[in-house]
Amino acid sequence: MKDYAVTSANEAVARICYNFIDVACVYPITPSTEMAEFVDKFSFENKKNFFGQKVVVKEMQSEAGSIAMMHGALTSGALAATFTCSQGLLLMIPEMYRISAANLPGVIHVASRAVARHALSILVDHSDVYACRQTGWAMLCSSSVQEAQDFAAIAHSAAIDSSFPVLHFFDGFRTSHEIQKIRIINNSYLKNILNYNQVQKFRNSSLNPSRNFIRGSNQNDDIFFQCCEANNIFEQKFFENICKYMNIFNNNFLTDYHPFDFYGDKNSEYIIIAMGSVCSSIEETVDYLNKFQNKKVGLIKVRLFRPFNSDYFCKIIPKSVKKISVLDKSKELGATGEPLCLDILSSINNSDLNIKILRGRYGIGGKNTSFKDILSIFENMFQENSKKIFTVGINDDVTNLSLNNFN
Numbered sequence: 001m002k003d004y005a006v007t008s009a010n011e012a013v014a015r016i017c018y019n020f021i022d023v024a025c026v027y028p029i030t031p032s033t034e035m036a037e038f039v040d041k042f043s044f045e046n047k048k049n050f051f052g053q054k055v056v057v058k059e060m061q062s063e064a065g066s067i068a069m070m071h072g073a074l075t076s077g078a079l080a081a082t083f084t085c086s087q088g089l090l091l092m093i094p095e096m097y098r099i100s101a102a103n104l105p106g107v108i109h110v111a112s113r114a115v116a117r118h119a120l121s122i123l124v125d126h127s128d129v130y131a132c133r134q135t136g137w138a139m140l141c142s143s144s145v146q147e148a149q150d151f152a153a154i155a156h157s158a159a160i161d162s163s164f165p166v167l168h169f170f171d172g173f174r175t176s177h178e179i180q181k182i183r184i185i186n187n188s189y190l191k192n193i194l195n196y197n198q199v200q201k202f203r204n205s206s207l208n209p210s211r212n213f214i215r216g217s218n219q220n221d222d223i224f225f226q227c228c229e230a231n232n233i234f235e236q237k238f239f240e241n242i243c244k245y246m247n248i249f250n251n252n253f254l255t256d257y258h259p260f261d262f263y264g265d266k267n268s269e270y271i272i273i274a275m276g277s278v279c280s281s282i283e284e285t286v287d288y289l290n291k292f293q294n295k296k297v298g299l300i301k302v303r304l305f306r307p308f309n310s311d312y313f314c315k316i317i318p319k320s321v322k323k324i325s326v327l328d329k330s331k332e333l334g335a336t337g338e339p340l341c342l343d344i345l346s347s348i349n350n351s352d353l354n355i356k357i358l359r360g361r362y363g364i365g366g367k368n369t370s371f372k373d374i375l376s377i378f379e380n381m382f383q384e385n386s387k388k389i390f391t392v393g394i395n396d397d398v399t400n401l402s403l404n405n406f407n
């Protein structure tokens with residue numbers, strides 16, 4: 001029998017996260033604050049995690065303090081997590097490099113939000129998580145409340161099993177505060193899939209006067225480069241483990257989770273690649289075009305943004321595809337393309353595929369992306385002279401990159 005509940009992504013993620021950690025290092029920032037509040041509530045109610053104890057919750061004086069505390073907790077053998085977004089996440093970047101370099105299984109849950117530029121915005125885009133892509137953390141994206149809950153469990157399980165930190169993100173407000181009826185995962189089930197041997201191995205490797213273990217050394221040019229490349233094996237192990245835990249969910253809950261998921265006509269000629277809450281809108285548009293317009297279109301949903309596995313990605317692209325529109329929920333000033341688009345271009349260029357790539361921006365600062373906007377993206381691909389760089393959802397009368405809405 002399945003248990004269901006009406007909940008938000010923030011609450012669902014906090015409920016899952018609480019079970020996997022010993023310490024929560026928090027500092028409030030919209031729209032991720034609720035996750036910390038729920039974890040604090042569970043601790044106040046003396047709820048027990050999977051290790052038979054209540055979680056220690058500490059609020060620091062800034063996000064920089066939260067990630068520093070998290071680093072210290074992980075180094076001492078305590079499983080830890082934090083919750084943040086936007087400028088708060090950017091304050092964590094220096095310490096994120098250190099955590100990933102030490103292969104510590106920390107998890108950051110991010111209700112993604114625009115990084116303040118010419119003005120403050122508390123609404124969603126992916127500029128905050130994109131700023132972290134070089135830190136060495138795995139980056140896992142949820143596109144719905146149900147996925148946010150499930151991927152929270154997958155993130156913690158894979159982080160522990162792989163000794164690899166994970167940044168799990170979903171769209172702020174658009175998903176974090178959305179109320180949906182979801183399938184609740186039974187705690188006894190999650191306890192059974194947790195790798196307790198790896199948990200003990202992690203605790204045994206903590207800094208302790210009674211054990212010889214070294215961290216934080218200084219290296220010169222004779223060895224630093226080699227150690228950077230040695231981390232490749234941890235990336236591969238993490239990718240294998242994330243696939244393993246996604247398959248565990250697929251087998252038990254009839255889900256369809258993979259690092260990349262294709263949706264639409266198997267003989268698609270035109271596809272969109274995106275991640276986050278926009279994927280549900282694209283799916284509906286794909287259904288409409290395929291069923292009522294006799295088109296052959298599809299969508300590739302990016303679940304695992306880092307480490308980006310190009311071989312896996314290229315294998316799920318139908319051989320019939322002629323054009324791809326890559327959608328990024330961010331604008332990278334001065335770059336030849338936004339982060340997701342550049343990854344796709346690199347993957348395609350290093351394969352035997354011959355596909356034209358179009359670069360699009362949408363939803364920045366919480367701008368709504370409608371059904372007509374998605375239609376216009378497909379319509380642009382249908383044209384012989386497609387606009388190579390475009391925006392949707394706005395009327396760009398300055399640089400003239402916006403697409404018209406097609407009825």
